[in-house]
Amino acid sequence: MPTSNATNVNNIRVAVVAAGVVSPLGFGLHATLDSLRAARDCVTPVTRFSVDQCRCKTAGQVPDKGLFDDQGNGKRPRRLHRASFMTINALREALTQDPQFKPELVVIGTTSGGMSYGEDYYRSLLRHGDLQHSPTWIANYPAQKAVIDALEALEISAPCQVIANACASGTNAIGHAFECVRSGRYQRVLTGGYDAISELVFAGFDSLQASTPEKCRPFDRHRTGMVLGEGAAILALENTESARARGAPVLAEIIGYGISTDNFHLTQPNPSGSGPRHAMEQALQSAGLSAEAVDYVNAHGTATAFNDAAEGKAIAELFGRVPVSSTKSMMGHSLGAAGAIEAIFCLLALQHQFLPPNINFRSPDEDVDLEIIANEARPAPLHTVLSNSFGFGGTNASIVLQRFEA
Numbered sequence: 001m002p003t004s005n006a007t008n009v010n011n012i013r014v015a016v017v018a019a020g021v022v023s024p025l026g027f028g029l030h031a032t033l034d035s036l037r038a039a040r041d042c043v044t045p046v047t048r049f050s051v052d053q054c055r056c057k058t059a060g061q062v063p064d065k066g067l068f069d070d071q072g073n074g075k076r077p078r079r080l081h082r083a084s085f086m087t088i089n090a091l092r093e094a095l096t097q098d099p100q101f102k103p104e105l106v107v108i109g110t111t112s113g114g115m116s117y118g119e120d121y122y123r124s125l126l127r128h129g130d131l132q133h134s135p136t137w138i139a140n141y142p143a144q145k146a147v148i149d150a151l152e153a154l155e156i157s158a159p160c161q162v163i164a165n166a167c168a169s170g171t172n173a174i175g176h177a178f179e180c181v182r183s184g185r186y187q188r189v190l191t192g193g194y195d196a197i198s199e200l201v202f203a204g205f206d207s208l209q210a211s212t213p214e215k216c217r218p219f220d221r222h223r224t225g226m227v228l229g230e231g232a233a234i235l236a237l238e239n240t241e242s243a244r245a246r247g248a249p250v251l252a253e254i255i256g257y258g259i260s261t262d263n264f265h266l267t268q269p270n271p272s273g274s275g276p277r278h279a280m281e282q283a284l285q286s287a288g289l290s291a292e293a294v295d296y297v298n299a300h301g302t303a304t305a306f307n308d309a310a311e312g313k314a315i316a317e318l319f320g321r322v323p324v325s326s327t328k329s330m331m332g333h334s335l336g337a338a339g340a341i342e343a344i345f346c347l348l349a350l351q352h353q354f355l356p357p358n359i360n361f362r363s364p365d366e367d368v369d370l371e372i373i374a375n376e377a378r379p380a381p382l383h384t385v386l387s388n389s390f391g392f393g394g395t396n397a398s399i400v401l402q403r404f405e406a
Helices: 029-038 084-098 115-128 134-138 147-154 168-181 198-206 241-247 274-287 305-319 336-352
Strands: 014-023 043-045 058-060 104-107 160-163 188-195 231-239 252-261 296-298 323-325 384-391 395-402
Touching: 014 029, 014 084, 014 168, 014 241, 014 336, 029 115, 058 115, 058 147, 084 147, 084 188, 084 231, 104 147, 104 168, 147 160, 168 231, 168 252, 168 384, 168 395, 188 336, 198 231, 198 241, 198 384, 198 395, 231 241, 231 336, 252 336, 274 305, 274 395, 296 336, 305 384, 336 384, 336 395
Parallel strands: 104 160, 104 188, 296 323, 296 384
Antiparallel strands: 014 231, 014 252, 043 058, 188 231, 252 395, 384 395
16 A cells, blocks of 8 residues: 655545544534534443453443434344444435445445454353354454445445554545545545444453553543544545536545554554654655644544654654644544544544644643643634554554645
């Protein structure tokens, strides 16, 4: 998945013509915007499974109410995984905005797929030897299943690519879709990411002591770790000239994408911040911009000591005192969905000219010199924003979004 160089690609602009989102912040763009502006803390005690043996007891959870409505595809809704319902809802919102959008390709990022059904299958086999429900569990386990369910529900037929690249998956998916359109190979591509909370993943992060028993405090001196989240987000990308020719709305443009791998450690970034910095530099090069052109950075910001330190160092060295926030403080880390959901946060920030907040922030870290948007959203003139997603194994991805100007 090579990163484009702005000097050797066609001068094709890539528009976001529609978007949909489901997350702990709410169902849809309007509810999400309200939560961002209100700096709403949507991290709550875990209800989906027992966390009695875990240090961390909280997560950002999508409520079941409103999620399991009739999906209109003739199937019995409860046969589908929660991840499928999230993806269906996000896709439905996007296509409602632009019913004429006909994708030629679908590119989606995820980390967990239908893993919770795999957990159910294992428990049944281990405890009871009862495999009565195994067809449903096995059928919903593959990573592509949520996407297929969503496409079937909305009667879309298009080839699908699934990217699973740790916590960079959602941003990788958007970046790859962006390059597919900018290359001229495709006119219209659906992209985004999804992940539902999985007990196995939750316990895994907890056992690594990456999760916090306290509040999630990205970039705070007293940060003690992350909390998990879940959700789905879909963006409809189109050649800007094609979109304008058919009268489609243009919400924003994606103008750059960069990736890197630092290979320092399986679960820790290089303390120098070289991996994140290289991804951001590649995204700027892809966009044909200097660092001074960026008005806001939506940080990966997991609130773990090593990740925030490395990312903070990279941002400070590259951008100086650019406004920065981690919206994971509000809803947790939704893994493969995170980059897609946060891209929509950036889209809303560009549309409505405000800086999303980094809540639970109390004490600046003397070793991380950043201008944190602490605790409250604030109005600001925004033209260009950058969004980061970094994952285990040193997978780093950044995208650049810009306010649309005809």
